[in-house]
Amino acid sequence: DIVMTQSPDSLAVSLGERATINCKSSQSVLYSSNNKNYLAWYQQKPGQPPKLLIYWASTRESGVPDRFSGSGSGTDFTLTISSLQAEDVAVYYCQQYYSTLLITFGQGTRLEIK
Amino acid sequence: QVQLQESGPGLVKPSETLSLTCAVSGYSISSGYYWGWIRQPPGKGLEWIGSIYHSGSTYYNPSLKSRVTISVDTSKNQFSLKLSSVTAADTAVYYCARQIDHGGWFDPWGQGTLVTVSS
Numbered sequence: 001d002i003v004m005t006q007s008p009d010s011l012a013v014s015l016g017e018r019a020t021i022n023c024k025s026s027q028s029v030l031y032s033s034n035n036k037n038y039l040a041w042y043q044q045k046p047g048q049p050p051k052l053l054i055y056w057a058s059t060r061e062s063g064v065p066d067r068f069s070g071s072g073s074g075t076d077f078t079l080t081i082s083s084l085q086a087e088d089v090a091v092y093y094c095q096q097y098y099s100t101l102l103i104t105f106g107q108g109t110r111l112e113i114k
Numbered sequence: 115q116v117q118l119q120e121s122g123p124g125l126v127k128p129s130e131t132l133s134l135t136c137a138v139s140g141y142s143i144s145s146g147y148y149w150g151w152i153r154q155p156p157g158k159g160l161e162w163i164g165s166i167y168h169s170g171s172t173y174y175n176p177s178l179k180s181r182v183t184i185s186v187d188t189s190k191n192q193f194s195l196k197l198s199s200v201t202a203a204d205t206a207v208y209y210c211a212r213q214i215d216h217g218g219w220f221d222p223w224g225q226g227t228l229v230t231v232s233s
Contacts, residue, residue: 040219049209049223050160061221093160100217102176103162 006106023094038098118224136210
């Protein structure tokens with residue numbers, strides 16, 4: 001199984017400041033044949049389903065504000081919110097889809113306003 | 115615009131079978147993509163249950179495989195989840211979602227339905 005570990009578990013950031021969430025996989029999710037990282041990021045607000053933000057580790061989903069960006073490769077990934085807005089308060093999850101036998105998510109990172 | 119909506123009993127007794135259906139609108143399941151089920155126990159993280167292709171081919175989370183059946187009904191444009199021998203540990207919000215590929219991200223998601231396992 002590919003275990004996804006996010007850090008920190010919770011994070012408080014001031015409005016307008018940068019928020020950084022990390023995701024580490026227990027094995028590489030970089031597929032060498034196409035040089036793509038099989039990793040996605042989601043945002044989940046209270047009482048709502050998860051919403052796709054990023055796929056292929058750094059490709060922003062259509063309609064997602066450009067303050068959200070994804071980076072990293074292999075086993076270490078980062079979701080960055082460049083300037084935190086009030087509406088960004090949520091829990092964020094990473095997901096690997098490298099292993100088609102078992103798709104796994106990180107445990108989630110709760111983002112709050114300081 | 116693709117929309118998914120889960121439906122089914124909100125309360126299931128221990129040892130019985132949980133059955134949910136996901137109705138898809140705005141897209142024909144027969145046209146492609148995989149379709150998945152994911153659950154989230156109250157206050158906890160996300161767990162992938164399994165996925166199905168429109169042809170009916172399935173793949174399941176190995177930890178649940180012995181209890182899970184996912185099926186598709188293209189005539190009704192819906193797919194279904196059955197989870198047998200449920201216990202309190204199966205209490206969760208169950209989501210259905212479109213999956214980009216066999217092994218891929220999920221988008222969009224249904225609103226989710228809470229299923230409580232209790233006598």
